[in-house]
Amino acid sequence: MAKYVIGAAGALLAALVGAWLMLAPFALAYQGSGADWADPTYVDFWTGLPLVVISVIGLILYASGLVEELRRRGIMPRPYATPAGQPQEAPGNQGANATGSENNMEQILLPLLTAMLKDMQERDRERDGAHAGTPNNVQQTRSAGEEGSVRR
Amino acid sequence: MAPQARIGLITTVIAFFAGIWLFLAPFIVEYQKVGQDWIDATKNDLWTGGALIAISALTLILFAAFALHDAVRAAERKSAETEE
Numbered sequence: 001m002a003k004y005v006i007g008a009a010g011a012l013l014a015a016l017v018g019a020w021l022m023l024a025p026f027a028l029a030y031q032g033s034g035a036d037w038a039d040p041t042y043v044d045f046w047t048g049l050p051l052v053v054i055s056v057i058g059l060i061l062y063a064s065g066l067v068e069e070l071r072r073r074g075i076m077p078r079p080y081a082t083p084a085g086q087p088q089e090a091p092g093n094q095g096a097n098a099t100g101s102e103n104n105m106e107q108i109l110l111p112l113l114t115a116m117l118k119d120m121q122e123r124d125r126e127r128d129g130a131h132a133g134t135p136n137n138v139q140q141t142r143s144a145g146e147e148g149s150v151r152r
Numbered sequence: 153m154a155p156q157a158r159i160g161l162i163t164t165v166i167a168f169f170a171g172i173w174l175f176l177a178p179f180i181v182e183y184q185k186v187g188q189d190w191i192d193a194t195k196n197d198l199w200t201g202g203a204l205i206a207i208s209a210l211t212l213i214l215f216a217a218f219a220l221h222d223a224v225r226a227a228e229r230k231s232a233e234t235e236e
Contacts, residue, residue, distance in 0.1 A: 003218035007160050010211025014167040017204050021174070024200070030192045039183040040193030047177070051170050051204075058163030065157035 001073075004066035008059055015055035021048030153219060161215065168208035174201030 025031035025041040037045075070076035174197050178184035184194040 003215045006214045010207055013207045021200055024196050028192050039181050043177045043181055047174055054163045054166050058160045061156040061160035065154040068154045
């Protein structure tokens with residue numbers, strides 16, 4: 001983990017050096033303002049600009065490596081964490097991605113389906129209870145119960 | 153090592169070579185004549201180039217050292233698990 005911090009610190013310092021290089025000709029006044037750029041100004045500016053860009057890219061990459069490492073160690077939570085009951089997939093296991101996403105979908109839908117099932121069973125039970133007192137409707141209740149409900 | 157870190161290392165190597173370029177630029181571009189007193193631009197480029205070389209080299213060395221340290225610890229942990 002420390003290696004990413006060192007890399008990021010080095011990239012940050014290199015970016016600052018690049019920014020200094022872009023400003024130095026004017027800060028040290030070896031480039032007069034308004035005058036045509038001299039050779040040292042061209043060299044410093046066109047070395048400093050790519051250096052800033054490359055170092056910022058490096059800084060972002062080292063930082064993302066650090067974040068990845070923190071997530072791998074469980075210090076930082078993943079943005080799309082898997083449910084607690086489901087085992088986490090290995091990072092290199094690309095082949096099982098399709099199956100993994102199906103499992104995720106099942107995990108998401110399972111509580112919804114369970115709740116729907118429970119609701120339907122409760123409604124059936126209530127209907128059975130309401131019609132139990134009226135003997136004329138026994139046949140109707142049974143047929144209504146068989147129509148759209150799920151029984152265990 | 154994360155793939156991002158590998159590309160990050162490449163950017164550090166590029167910064168190292170940029171430092172070498174800065175160090176040599178006054179004499180290659182010939183705005184500093186050999187044997188004459190150094191002008192401000194030369195002094196700035198030499199100091200900045202030197203600093204950039206030092207920063208990049210130190211980053212690379214420390215990164216390699218910590219990466220090796222992590223690899224050794226991982227290998228030790230693996231061997232301990234297999235022994236159990």
